[in-house]
Amino acid sequence: MSKYTEDDLREELKTKEYEYGFYTDIESETFPVGLNEEIVIAISKKKEEPEWMTEWRLEAFKVWKEMEEPDWANVHYQKPDFQAISYYSAPNSKPKYDSIDEVDPELLATFEKLGISLDEQKKLAGVAMDVVVDSVSVATTFKKTLGEKGIIFMSISEAIKEHPELVRKHLGTVVPQKDNFYAALNSAVFSDGSFCYIPKGVRCPMELSTYFRINQAGTGQFERTLVVADEGSYVSYLEGCTAPSRDENQLHAAVVELIALDDAEIKYSTVQNWYPGNAEGKGGVFNFVTKRGLCEKNAKISWTQVETGSAVTWKYPSCVLKGDNSVGEFYSIAVTNNYQQADTGTKMIHLGKNTKSTIISKGISAGKSQNSYRGLVQINSRAENARNFSQCDSLLMGNECGAHTFPYIEAKNKSAMIEHEATTSKIGEDQIFYCNQRGIDTEKAIALIVNGFSKEVLNKLPMEFAVEAQKLLEISLEGSVG
Amino acid sequence: MLKINNLHASVEDKSILKGINLEVKPGEVHAIMGPNGSGKSTLASVIAGKEEYEVTEGNILLDEEDIEELSAEERAHKGVFLSFQYPVEIPGVSVTNFMRTAINETRKAKGLEDMPAKDMLKMIRDKSELLEIDRKFLSRSLNEGFSGGEKKRNEIFQMAMLEPKLAILDETDSGLDIDALRIVANGVNKLKSKDNAVIVITHYQRLLDYIVPDFVHVLYNGKIVKSGGKELAHELEAKGYDWIKEEVNA
Numbered sequence: 001m002s003k004y005t006e007d008d009l010r011e012e013l014k015t016k017e018y019e020y021g022f023y024t025d026i027e028s029e030t031f032p033v034g035l036n037e038e039i040v041i042a043i044s045k046k047k048e049e050p051e052w053m054t055e056w057r058l059e060a061f062k063v064w065k066e067m068e069e070p071d072w073a074n075v076h077y078q079k080p081d082f083q084a085i086s087y088y089s090a091p092n093s094k095p096k097y098d099s100i101d102e103v104d105p106e107l108l109a110t111f112e113k114l115g116i117s118l119d120e121q122k123k124l125a126g127v128a129m130d131v132v133v134d135s136v137s138v139a140t141t142f143k144k145t146l147g148e149k150g151i152i153f154m155s156i157s158e159a160i161k162e163h164p165e166l167v168r169k170h171l172g173t174v175v176p177q178k179d180n181f182y183a184a185l186n187s188a189v190f191s192d193g194s195f196c197y198i199p200k201g202v203r204c205p206m207e208l209s210t211y212f213r214i215n216q217a218g219t220g221q222f223e224r225t226l227v228v229a230d231e232g233s234y235v236s237y238l239e240g241c242t243a244p245s246r247d248e249n250q251l252h253a254a255v256v257e258l259i260a261l262d263d264a265e266i267k268y269s270t271v272q273n274w275y276p277g278n279a280e281g282k283g284g285v286f287n288f289v290t291k292r293g294l295c296e297k298n299a300k301i302s303w304t305q306v307e308t309g310s311a312v313t314w315k316y317p318s319c320v321l322k323g324d325n326s327v328g329e330f331y332s333i334a335v336t337n338n339y340q341q342a343d344t345g346t347k348m349i350h351l352g353k354n355t356k357s358t359i360i361s362k363g364i365s366a367g368k369s370q371n372s373y374r375g376l377v378q379i380n381s382r383a384e385n386a387r388n389f390s391q392c393d394s395l396l397m398g399n400e401c402g403a404h405t406f407p408y409i410e411a412k413n414k415s416a417m418i419e420h421e422a423t424t425s426k427i428g429e430d431q432i433f434y435c436n437q438r439g440i441d442t443e444k445a446i447a448l449i450v451n452g453f454s455k456e457v458l459n460k461l462p463m464e465f466a467v468e469a470q471k472l473l474e475i476s477l478e479g480s481v482g
Numbered sequence: 483m484l485k486i487n488n489l490h491a492s493v494e495d496k497s498i499l500k501g502i503n504l505e506v507k508p509g510e511v512h513a514i515m516g517p518n519g520s521g522k523s524t525l526a527s528v529i530a531g532k533e534e535y536e537v538t539e540g541n542i543l544l545d546e547e548d549i550e551e552l553s554a555e556e557r558a559h560k561g562v563f564l565s566f567q568y569p570v571e572i573p574g575v576s577v578t579n580f581m582r583t584a585i586n587e588t589r590k591a592k593g594l595e596d597m598p599a600k601d602m603l604k605m606i607r608d609k610s611e612l613l614e615i616d617r618k619f620l621s622r623s624l625n626e627g628f629s630g631g632e633k634k635r636n637e638i639f640q641m642a643m644l645e646p647k648l649a650i651l652d653e654t655d656s657g658l659d660i661d662a663l664r665i666v667a668n669g670v671n672k673l674k675s676k677d678n679a680v681i682v683i684t685h686y687q688r689l690l691d692y693i694v695p696d697f698v699h700v701l702y703n704g705k706i707v708k709s710g711g712k713e714l715a716h717e718l719e720a721k722g723y724d725w726i727k728e729e730v731n732a
Contacts (some may be wrong), residue, residue: 429534434570436554437530437563438584438640439591448583452574452623 031088037061040188043088047157047191050164060177060187067181073343074372074404077312080251080286087189087222145205151235152197153208156224159195166197170228174257174294174320182253182314183290186222190255193224198233198264207462209238223254229264229299236267238465250275250285252310258293258301262323265300266293269461270317273472274309281339281368284311291315297323297352304460306469307344308335308476316374318347321355321383328357331457333469335476336369336401345375345406350386350416359390362454365401366477372404379416387417394424395453397446397477425453447474483508483679484529484648488540491528498524500704501540506648509676513690513715514683516701517723522683523567525701526652530564531557544648559591561647561678565637565654572624577636578606580624581643588644609642613669630657638669649673650681655689667692687719700726 031039040061044054069079146153152163159167177187198204229235239256252274260266268291277284287310293301303317319328330346348357357377365371371394379386394403405422427449435445450473451458458466484506491499498521506512516522528535529542531554541548549557572580586596597605610617613635625633634654641649651670655663670693674680682693690698690712698714699706702723707730708714718726 428570431570431572433532433554434566434572435584437558437566438580438644439555439558439588440584441553441555441587444583444587448575448580449572452572455574 031086033086034083035061035085035087035189039087043189043191046088047160049157049160052164052168053160056172056177057188060184061189063178064181064184064188067178067184069181073314073374074370074406075312075314075341075343077286077341082185085251088191149202149205150199151202151204152195154195156190156193156195156226159226163195163197166228167195167226170257170259171226172257174259174292175255175290180290182288183255186224186253186255186290190222190224193226193254195225196227196235196237198229198235200230201232202230203233204235207236207238209240221250221252221254223252223256225254225256226259227257227266227268228259229261229266231261232263233261234265236462237269238462239268239270240272240465240468252285252287252289254289254291256289256291256317258291260293260295260299260301260326262297263299264296265302267302267304268293268317269465270303270305270307271461271465271469271472272305272307272309273476275311276309276336276338276340276476277311279338279367281311284340285309286311287313287315289315291317292320292347293318293328294320295323295326295328295352295355298325299323300327300329302329302331302460303346304331304457305344306333306335306457306461306472307342308472310342311340313340313342313344315342315344316346318349319357320349320351321357321386322351323355324352325354326352327355330357330359330361330375331460332360333362333364333454333457333473334371334373335364335473336366336371337476338367338369340367340369342370343372343374345373347376348378348388350377350379350383350388353382353384353386355383355386357386357388359388359392360456361390361392362457363392363394363403364397364450364453364473364477365394365403366397368400370402370404372406374406374408376408376410377418378409379411379413379418381412383413383416385415385417386413388419390418390420392420392422393453394422395450396424396426443474446477450474450477483545484681485543485546486529486540487543489525489528489537489542490539491524491535491537493524493535497538498535498704499528502701502704502706504699504706506679506681508679509674510697511674511680511682511693511695513695513698513712514681514701514706515685515698515715515718517727518685520701521704522701523652526564526650526681526683529557529650530554530562555587556591558644559588563641563644563646563649565634565641565649565651567653567656569625569628569633569637571626573626575624577620577622577624577639581606581640584640584644605643609639612642612672613639614665615639631659631662634658634666635662635669638666642669642673645673646678648679648681650683652683653685654682655684655686663689664692687715690715702726702730 040057041054044057175183177184196208227237258266258268274285274287295301301319307313317330321328328348334342334344336342345361346359359375361373363371363373373392375390377388390407392405396403403424407420409418411418427446431449432442432445451470458469461469486502486504489499489502502525514522531552537550541550544560582602589597615635628636654666658666667689682695695712698710698712700708707726
């Protein structure tokens with residue numbers, strides 16, 4: 001990231017409006033609204049997919065038609081009309097680019113506003129970017145460097161064509177088509193996303209990074225991500241999201257599947273700041289995401305997320321600890337302000353022996369928002385000596401917001417050790433005055449207190465991401481204490 | 483430096499300060515003593531600019547400027563420092579990070595660049611030596627799990643770092659054993675100069691054996707009812723506050 005001074009932040013804080021709320025006018029090809037078998041087939045055809053893929057989508061669609069939208073989460077919203085959404089939108093400039101000069105200048109301008117100019121990113125050591133604008137990946141960098149190590153990092157559409165055996169083997173093995181309503185929908189209509197494969201024993205030399213961005217009005221986004229870490233390999237994957245502001249609600253239903261084979265490790269970090277709606281609660285993104293990882297023997301998966309955006313969030317990055325001695329971790333900061341609603345947490349499913357999981361969840365609620373942690377720790381009968389530690393902390397700002405904790409524990413093996421700690425605190429006027437008296441204004445004081453509260457999770461993020469995350473925390477809580 | 487004229491202040495419509503007059507010049511040490519509930523801590527909070535307190539009459543001049551309209555942080559930028567009687571905890575924020583933020587925010591208010599990290603580190607080293615503070619202490623979360631003595635020593639450390647023009651020590655001696663008291667008092671004495679001033683708020687004469695005041699004021703029922711030299715503190719210690727009460731009520 002480029003240098004970011006406190007003055008820049010101050011400038012940003014002045015404009016309360018969502019800072020990335022601009023709209024890029026790129027000619028794009030959009031399908032008619034509505035969903036039926038023809039649309040599913042058309043999407044698959046548009047993407048020149050093999051027949052097995054088309055069949056897979058159709059199976060998912062069949063299941064989805066029979067399913068009902070879940071309503072057990074602690075969120076309230078106008079359910080989307082799934083027949084009023086267009087399920088495919090791709091920037092028109094179809095061919096891949098060899099150099100950045102060929103990329104649509106409008107698009108480059110968009111990147112610039114986001115502060116992720118590709119040029120800069122290319123130079124920036126160690127970060128490869130697969131940039132997703134709307135649904136089709138338009139630029140991939142560092143592919144060569146990765147290629148030398150046998151690492152595959154490309155859009156999932158490309159992967160379906162170039163590495164069909166890998167995709168076919170793993171797609172839907174962690175999140176099956178019929179897993180839940182949104183996962184089924186995603187399986188039927190996913191437009192693009194990322195695919196990553198790390199070969200046996202390879203340590204990926206750089207952080208792999210994808211920036212998602214919802215761009216077209218009224219376009220639902222259905223990303224599909226599949227990361228496979230083969231035996232003994234390691235990869236750190238970063239996912240960052242921004243979306244322009246819109247009046248109508250936008251639906252986002254992504255699926256992320258992680259597979260860590262024996263002795264492999266995957267770190268998956270997310271910073272999400274999709275448009276949360278305005279101060280009156282109008283507009284904003286619906287974020288209904290299914291993220292799950294599978295750990296084989298001695299494998300480890302860490303989910304780290306910083307969630308400041310979206311009007312409604314429904315998201316539970318989970319780990320299935322299938323292999324003996326495998327480890328699952330979940331570190332989360334979820335911020336809600338104004339009328340935002342978040343129901344987020346994790347599931348740790350202990351199947352193997354000596355499996356370990358750690359959950360650290362930090363919820364920060366301000367304004368009139370509702371912030372819920374929902375987590376499941378499940379120890380199955382064969383999981384000898386499984387261990388879990390959970391810590392859920394909530395920080396409240398003001399008197400009109402809510403923090404809720406719904407921990408579920410199911411232990412079917414007597415040797416299990418499960419610990420759960422929870423705290424709720426409030427930013428006090430005394431804390432603010434103390435900071436004021438030392439010359440720190442209230443806005444900065446809140447940022448300091450919130451950063452302190454979130455430290456254990458922020459520390460888990462890769463360096464450059466941590467800086468961005470701190471910045472986001474400050475921006476999203478602006479004006480929340482009167 | 484500080485001039486308080488006929489200051490009246492109330493909190494939630496309850497009148498607490500009822501006409502305070504006080505003048506503090508550079509290089510001076512003033513002690514404010516008085517029984518519980520006389521308004522000592524309120525006076526400190528009002529000078530520092532705590533919002534809950536409303537000034538209903540009179541004014542406070544800092545370097546001849548009326549500071550009524552200034553926020554607490556603006557007063558801090560002008561060199562007002564309050565050592566809190568009950569310092570608050572900020573979990574996850576280290577003493578070092580807190581001080582770095584405080585110093586840079588103050589510099590920013592004055593149009594200066596952030597202090598270079600090298601200078602900051604040197605300053606931290608020097609000041610922690612001055613106050614006999616173990617530097618491991620500085621990476622701990624601010625006041626979290628600190629003993630009473632550690633909290634107060636940390637307040638004086640912050641004072642040393644911020645180099646205020648006017649320092650108000652609100653019952654800095656409470657909760658201190660004799661060794662901690664000596665260290666804290668020595669620190670304050672080392673920081674004293676002809677350009678800055680200190681107001682010491684205390685119940686007991688004990689602290690004034692170490693920080694010797696030029697003037698002692700007795701606050702009772704929202705007013706300064708008696709002023710004198712350091713000998714007044716001894717007199718109070720000997721006769722107790724009832725003596726003052728009787729004198730006032732007579």
